[in-house]
Amino acid sequence: MRSDPAGYELVAPESLQAVVLLLAAEPGEWLPIAGGTDVMVQYAAGTLSARKLVSLWNLPELRRIEVFDNEVRIGAGCTYTDIQRHEVLRREFPLLTTAARWTGGIANQNRGTLAGNIVNASPAADSLPALLVYEAELILVSARGERRARYVDFHTGYKKTQLAPDELIRTVCLSRQFVRYLSNARKVGARNAQAISKVCIAALGRVDQGVVEDIRIAVGSVAPVPLRLLQTERVVKGQRIDHHLVLRAKQSAVEEIRPIDDIRSTAAYRAAVSGNLVAEFLEKLAGSVSEA
Numbered sequence: 001m002r003s004d005p006a007g008y009e010l011v012a013p014e015s016l017q018a019v020v021l022l023l024a025a026e027p028g029e030w031l032p033i034a035g036g037t038d039v040m041v042q043y044a045a046g047t048l049s050a051r052k053l054v055s056l057w058n059l060p061e062l063r064r065i066e067v068f069d070n071e072v073r074i075g076a077g078c079t080y081t082d083i084q085r086h087e088v089l090r091r092e093f094p095l096l097t098t099a100a101r102w103t104g105g106i107a108n109q110n111r112g113t114l115a116g117n118i119v120n121a122s123p124a125a126d127s128l129p130a131l132l133v134y135e136a137e138l139i140l141v142s143a144r145g146e147r148r149a150r151y152v153d154f155h156t157g158y159k160k161t162q163l164a165p166d167e168l169i170r171t172v173c174l175s176r177q178f179v180r181y182l183s184n185a186r187k188v189g190a191r192n193a194q195a196i197s198k199v200c201i202a203a204l205g206r207v208d209q210g211v212v213e214d215i216r217i218a219v220g221s222v223a224p225v226p227l228r229l230l231q232t233e234r235v236v237k238g239q240r241i242d243h244h245l246v247l248r249a250k251q252s253a254v255e256e257i258r259p260i261d262d263i264r265s266t267a268a269y270r271a272a273v274s275g276n277l278v279a280e281f282l283e284k285l286a287g288s289v290s291e292a
C-alpha cells in the first residue's frame, strides 16, 4: 500500500441530498466513492490525487431498480450482483446482465457499481457497449437539480466525461423496447473471467421477412471511448444477410474503429477480432431467421 490513510478524509452522509450539498459547497474537492473497486486501486498504487472522499455506498436512493411500463431505472449504486439478480433485467437486457457476470470476480461484482464503471470511463469497460446499444439515458443530479442526458454523449474523450464537478449519476434508464431482438455479447480477453477485454462487443438486431429491420452494434477496447458502429449498422440495415454483406460489414467495422497497441493486445489483433465478432453476430442473426 503506497498511500498513507492519515492523508485522506472519508465521509459517509446518510442521504443523497447531503452528498450533493457537500459537492456543491466545494466543487471538485470531494471525490465520490461507490464500491471503490477503481478508486481503491488508485489509492493502493499511490496515484489517487483526491484527498477527500465522499461515500455513496448503500445510499438507499441509489440502490433501487424500478420497473415502469416504458423503462427500467437502475439506481447508480446498484452492483453487478444486483443487476444479475434482477429478473426483468435478465429477461429484457441480457447484454447488460451478461457484462455484469463477466466483470471481475464475485467479490468485485458484490462491490462494483454500474455508475462507477461509467464514470471511470475505461474504453475497455464491459458494461458500456451494452448501454450504447440499449441507448441508455442518465439522470444526473446536483444541488442545482436533475438533468437527463443521453449516455452516448457522456464520454467526451479518453477518460473524459460530461459530468460537472458537483454532479453525480443518480440513475441509468433503459427503454423497454428490445424484447423481440436477438442479442449477442462477447468478451475476448486473455481468459473468460478476471481479465480486461482485448475487445468486447454488444449487439442487437431484428429481422423481418429476411431483411434486417434494425441493428445496433457497439464495441469496447478499440477506441478512446466505447464505440457504436453506426456506419456498419447503416451498411447492414434494410439488407438481406448473405456472404457479401457479412464481408462488407466486417470491412466497415474495421474502418470505424481506432484500436491501439498496448500491454493487453495489438491494434492488428483487435481489428481482426472486431471484424470477426461483427461477422459472427450477423451469421447468428441470419440463423435466427432460418430457425424461425
Ligand SMILES: Cc1cc2nc3c(=O)[nH]c(=O)nc-3n(C[C@H](O)[C@H](O)[C@H](O)COP(=O)(O)OP(=O)(O)OC[C@H]3O[C@@H](n4cnc5c(N)ncnc54)[C@H](O)[C@@H]3O)c2cc1C
Residues within 6 Å of the ligand: 031, 032, 033, 034, 035, 036, 037, 038, 039, 040, 041, 056, 076, 077, 102, 103, 104, 105, 108, 111, 112, 113, 114, 115, 116, 117, 118, 119, 120, 124, 125, 126, 127, 163, 167, 168, 169, 170, 194, 195, 196, 197
Ligand atoms: C480485480 C478487479 C477486476 C475488475 N474487472 C473488471 C472487468 O472485468 N470489467 C470491467 O469493466 N471493469 C472491471 N474492473 C473495474 C471496476 O470494478 C468497475 O469499473 C466498477 O464498475 C467500478 O465501480 P465502483 O462502484 O467500484 O467505482 P468506484 O471505484 O467507487 O468509483 C469509480 C469512479 O466512479 C465515480 N463514481 C462512482 N459512482 C458515481 C456516481 N453515482 N456518480 C458520479 N461518479 C461516480 C468515482 O468518483 C470514481 O471516479 C475491475 C476492478 C478490479 C479491482
